[in-house]
Amino acid sequence: MEIALETAVPTYSGGLGVLAGDTIRSAADLGAPMVALTLLHRKGYFVQHLDQSGRQTETPVDWRPEEKLEALQPRVTVEIEGRTVHVRAWQYTVRGVSGAIVPVYLLDTALPENTPDDQRITDTLYGGDAEYRLRQEIVLGIGGVAMLRALGIDGDVVHHLNEGHASLATLALLERQREGRQWEQEVSEADVAAVRRQVVFTTHTPVPAGHDKFPIDLASRLLGAERVDLLRRAQALDGDWLHMTVLALRFARYVNAVAMRHQEVSREMFPQHEIEAITNGVHAVTWTSRAFQELFDRQIPRWRHNNLYLRYAVKIPLEEIRDAHAASKAVMLGEVKRRAGVELDPKVMTIGFARRSTPYKRADLIFTDVDRLREMTRRVGPMQIVYAGKAHPHDEFGKQLIQRIYEASTKLGDALKVVYLENYDMTLGGILTSGSDVWLNTPLRPLEASGTSGMKAAMNGVPSFSTLDGWWIEGCVEGVTGWAIGEDRALPQDPSHDAVDLYRKLEQVILPLYYGLPYRWAELSRNAIALNGSFFNTQRMVGEYIQNAYFPNGTMVRPLAKEAVG
Numbered sequence: 001m002e003i004a005l006e007t008a009v010p011t012y013s014g015g016l017g018v019l020a021g022d023t024i025r026s027a028a029d030l031g032a033p034m035v036a037l038t039l040l041h042r043k044g045y046f047v048q049h050l051d052q053s054g055r056q057t058e059t060p061v062d063w064r065p066e067e068k069l070e071a072l073q074p075r076v077t078v079e080i081e082g083r084t085v086h087v088r089a090w091q092y093t094v095r096g097v098s099g100a101i102v103p104v105y106l107l108d109t110a111l112p113e114n115t116p117d118d119q120r121i122t123d124t125l126y127g128g129d130a131e132y133r134l135r136q137e138i139v140l141g142i143g144g145v146a147m148l149r150a151l152g153i154d155g156d157v158v159h160h161l162n163e164g165h166a167s168l169a170t171l172a173l174l175e176r177q178r179e180g181r182q183w184e185q186e187v188s189e190a191d192v193a194a195v196r197r198q199v200v201f202t203t204h205t206p207v208p209a210g211h212d213k214f215p216i217d218l219a220s221r222l223l224g225a226e227r228v229d230l231l232r233r234a235q236a237l238d239g240d241w242l243h244m245t246v247l248a249l250r251f252a253r254y255v256n257a258v259a260m261r262h263q264e265v266s267r268e269m270f271p272q273h274e275i276e277a278i279t280n281g282v283h284a285v286t287w288t289s290r291a292f293q294e295l296f297d298r299q300i301p302r303w304r305h306n307n308l309y310l311r312y313a314v315k316i317p318l319e320e321i322r323d324a325h326a327a328s329k330a331v332m333l334g335e336v337k338r339r340a341g342v343e344l345d346p347k348v349m350t351i352g353f354a355r356r357s358t359p360y361k362r363a364d365l366i367f368t369d370v371d372r373l374r375e376m377t378r379r380v381g382p383m384q385i386v387y388a389g390k391a392h393p394h395d396e397f398g399k400q401l402i403q404r405i406y407e408a409s410t411k412l413g414d415a416l417k418v419v420y421l422e423n424y425d426m427t428l429g430g431i432l433t434s435g436s437d438v439w440l441n442t443p444l445r446p447l448e449a450s451g452t453s454g455m456k457a458a459m460n461g462v463p464s465f466s467t468l469d470g471w472w473i474e475g476c477v478e479g480v481t482g483w484a485i486g487e488d489r490a491l492p493q494d495p496s497h498d499a500v501d502l503y504r505k506l507e508q509v510i511l512p513l514y515y516g517l518p519y520r521w522a523e524l525s526r527n528a529i530a531l532n533g534s535f536f537n538t539q540r541m542v543g544e545y546i547q548n549a550y551f552p553n554g555t556m557v558r559p560l561a562k563e564a565v566g
């Protein structure tokens with residue numbers, strides 16, 4: 001549903017889209033035979049405005065697809081509510097480090113043949129109501145499969161449904177399997193098996209509300225009663241719901257969660273299914289600051305081709321790590337000055353926190369006890385905090401969260417400067433994850449499926465300070481790659497305990513280390529790169545998808561002829 005291609009193509013809202021973009025960038029680096037499909041989102045994912053109290057309002061993004069994308073000829077159609085909806089595609093070409101490409105096709109219904117309403121189907125990412133969303137998912141899933149065929153991409157194709165938004169692709173594949181037969185004819189297990197051979201599915205959220213589902217009446221109205229009946233006979237419905245995850249699970253031969261802990265949670269949610277784990281990553285070159293790119297180019301020349309070599313960061317002199325970080329931090333502070341007019345001090349330990357503003361991420365956890373924070377700053381060492389993040393337009397609590405950060409900022413005044421930057425996007429994400437001294441993350445367990453911004457920080461030698469959830473359970477080596485907030489994940493969640501632990505570690509471990517032992521700190525930076533940068537990247541991740549999910553029998557590699565094996 002969303003792919004983060006570049007800052008000027010606003011077709012993503014957050015981590016899901018960034019991950020999709022990073023996946024494609026690494027697939028291109030590896031020369032993997034892959035194409036990607038998404039929607040065009042002509043109105044993008046809104047421009048964020050914050051007033052003096054931090055109240056968010058939104059306006060559409062003004063961008064011109066024709067300036068960034070190449071228009072393609074083929075047209076396909078999908079049936080929605082008994083009408084024929086025409087769909088075109090635009091191409092964005094992702095080029096890998098060795099020149100291989102992965103094309104991305106962005107589907108668009110803004111064609112004069114369509115009714116004004118249908119022309120708007122591909123306008124707004126996560127906008128509108130359930131009906132609008134289902135129309136989008138019909139275009140994405142069913143239109144997507146049709147477009148592949150129209151583009152001549154056919155035959156032995158593995159369809160990777162990245163999240164349930166694309167699940168209706170399975171319906172299109174089932175219909176294709178049954179082409180030429182009467183629709184009343186029974187759906188056999190052989191039909192289902194034929195679809196399953198072609199489908200791989202990744203689930204991305206441990207929050208039940210994060211899984212799209214639509215009432216059966218709505219599905220029948222938009223898809224037609226016959227198609228919904230077909231899904232019922234294929235046992236792909238969830239009672240009276242068209243549940244996109246249930247649909248994908250029924251038709252996928254391989255299913256995975258996006259981190260080990262997320263695998264456990266997903267298995268509890270869907271106990272009748274086998275769910276594997278492939279832990280997320282980030283695209284190393286995209287998320288490494290200019291200064292660190294230059295450092296790695298000098299010290300680890302092949303790192304762009306093979307991210308595994310980031311392991312050799314262990315040999316980089318600490319002085320050079322410190323210099324590269326200082327340069328990245330200067331870039332961030334310059335950006336804070338330019339965007340917010342606030343002058344931050346480069347000598348002060350700077351905490352970064354940027355992600356979608358939604359309640360479970362608890363952006364205000366660090367302000368649980370403002371007096372204690374002020375006191376700590378005075379007694380142990382100064383801090384400053386840089387925030388960014390958009391709240392979904394309908395997420396009132398997410399919006400209030402931003403206002404609470406503004407309130408805390410006012411209360412703290414000059415004792416601890418807090419800056420909130422508008423319009424968190426790929427550019428800002430890169431600047432903040434590389435320029436902060438500590439990357440803070442405080443999700444309520446177990447709601448963070450993976451999280452990836454801490455991986456970007458690690459690429460740049462920035463240690464994470466995070467609750468043990470998602471990827472950090474795998475990436476945290478206490479005092480070596482960063483620090484955990486709240487030690488024992490077996491204990492029942494007590495949010496107030498997390499805040500206490502956060503303060504305790506800041507005061508007794510992190511601030512004293514930052515100001516007292518700068519070279520010990522630089523060792524942490526180096527460990528973050530060598531241990532976590534070398535692993536939590538999408539090159540390793542795509543490799544796992546290829547080996548475990550797409551081609552488990554090694555069929556991507558053409559087998560050597562018998563004689564050649566000799």
Ligand SMILES: *Cc1c(COP(=O)(O)O)cnc(C)c1O
Nearest residue numbers: 014015355425426429451452453
């Ligand atoms: C990396 C990134 C995210 C995802 O970060 P999380 O830590 O997973 O929340 C979201 N938005 C942008 C712009 C990013 O760059």
